[in-house]
Amino acid sequence: MKLSDFFESFKLFPTILSLVTLTQLLNLILPIHGRIVDLDSEELRPLPLDPDYWKNFMEPDSTAYYAGVFPQGYHVKETLQVLKMWGQPGEGYNVTTEDGYIISLFRIKPKKPNAIPVLILHGFLGCPETHLMRGKQDLPIVLADEGFDVWLGTYRGTHYGRTHVNLTTQDEKFWDFSFHEHGYYDLPAMIDHILLVSGADRVSIVAHSMGNAITLSCLATRPEYNEKVRSYSGLAPYAVVRVHEHLLHEARKMVVPFFVQAVKFNKNSFLNDVWRRRSFNPFAMFCWSFPRTCLSGLANEWGTPYELSYYKLMPVLMAYVPSGSSNKNVQHMLSLENGQFRQFDYGLEGNRARYGTSYPPLYNLSNVRVPTSLYYGATDNVVPAQSLQDQARALPNVVRSRIIIGYNHLDFLVASNTREVLDNPIIEDILRAENVTTSMKPMGAK
Structure with missing residues (x-):
């Protein structure tokens, strides 16, 4: 790998501030206030690192790494590969949104x-491959083996959404979007x-993390799409959340506002990318x-x-x-x-110009009429x-809500x-909604 490519890769490090804030980065090195899980006390236990597993996801031109701090570059397989x-026949489609973005499906x-x-909708900074890391255990493959017609979605600005009918990724306007546009246009x-x-009349949606904000913003702002969605299953639903109250300890509360301001004023397309x-x-x-x-960490x-098993999965996921x-x-x-599940905050003046109010409006979740199941990790x-x-109170048609003991976000x-x-409850969600929909159709309807 060229030295220039190595330094180019470190443009990635601002990502650390969203995945692992400054305090968490320090936690990767030092156990602060005992918050880190003490794995080093079991240093003699063999780690289940699996070079063959890693190589399964690499293209032939990759240089897999087994040791050392500075590996050479690699080229990961993409969704169809x-x-x-995993032995699944796949198809890829390019879909153009109303505002000209071209995304893969x-x-x-x-x-x-x-x-x-x-x-199936992936979460923040994710991709379809994050739902395909284990083969027959993965939800898309489970659903396909059970006879469903499984689709994997992507969004503008992701690895599978970097083209537009008029704009390029060098244009600042290309990057003028949030999950609101994912919900209003992409979904x-x-x-x-x-x-x-x-040829179906409805589709069921299963969304992880940010995929829930996308789904709910879509159904809230474009309520006609409730007629096109059979059921919605939300996994770790990042939408109506109390993140700052329960997640952020004191050090992170100090870091996040600085990061928000940094990205707020960062309109350079180079830094957006x-x-x-x-x-x-x-x-x-x-x-x-x-x-x-x-x-x-x-x-x-x-x-x-x-x-x-996380030891084996983490390098591939990353x-x-x-x-x-x-x-x-x-x-x-x-x-x-x-x-507070609100639209994007443009500041007092920007909000008044755009929304006619000082604060961004709440999404009207009473519009979300789709049978909804919510799954949270304890x-x-x-x-x-x-x-x-x-979240359950905000939605009018929650048919199942469950906290899964022992589950974290991943x-x-x-x-x-x-x-x-x-997976089995999700299948029940879909079939229950299918049976209800079928029973409501008039005689002779499709």
Whole structure:
């Protein structure tokens, strides 16, 4: 790898301020106030690092690393290649939004005709591959094997959404979006395309983390899409949350406002693009070279406990994350607090000009009529379980709400028991809504 490429990779480090704030970065090195999980006390225990597992996700031109601090670059497989690796036939589509962004949409070819379509939405800085790390244990593959028509969504600004009919990523206007635009433009474009290709009249949505803010903002601001969504299952739903009350300890409360101001005034397209996927990712490097310390710090961010299999998964996950976003989206995500699910805050003058009010309006969640199931992790630091009551009260059609004991934010994707405690209930959610919808159709209707 060229020296210039090495230094180029460190433009990624502002990402640390969103994934692991300054205090958490220090926690990667030093146990502050005993908050870190003490894995080093078990230093003699062999770590389940798996070079072959890592290599499964690498393209042939990659240089896999097994030791050392400064590995060479790598090229990770993309969604269709990962599906092929797991024995799943996949299709890729390009979808153009109403405002001109071109985003990718992936499909696992259904195993039977007239299968119920299910759209899976990833979280903040994630990608479809973060839902495809384990093969037959992963929710998309579980659903496909159960006979559903599975689709994997992406958003503007991500690795699969870097083109536009008029703009390029060098244009500041390209990056003028947050999850609001994901919900208002990207998700409707995906839903309409899925219904067009599948011939179905509705699609079920399963969303993780920020995917919930996208889903709810869509259904709240474009209520006609309630007629196109059969059911919605929210996993670790980052929307109506009390993040600052339950997640941020005192040091982080001091750091986050500075970071919000930094991204608020950062309108340079070069600096907006620090969140993109790179062929050299210091996070992946660190998690391979120092797995105990990496997992200690990240666990403090996501929540504990976690499983031994995380050691194997973390370098691969970090190779895919971040996968693209905008500074404006970071600012909008960090602004959600105290159960206030609001539109983007442009400041007093900007809000008056845009909304006619001093503060950004709350999303009208009474518009969300879709049968909704909410799943929270009991030890999730990102979306605390204490937020469940706020979100359940805000939505008019919650048919299931559950706190999963022992689950942190990442467990929804990689825990060993997802099939029993999560996937099976999600299948029940979809089939229940399908049966209700079918029973309401007039005789002879499709």
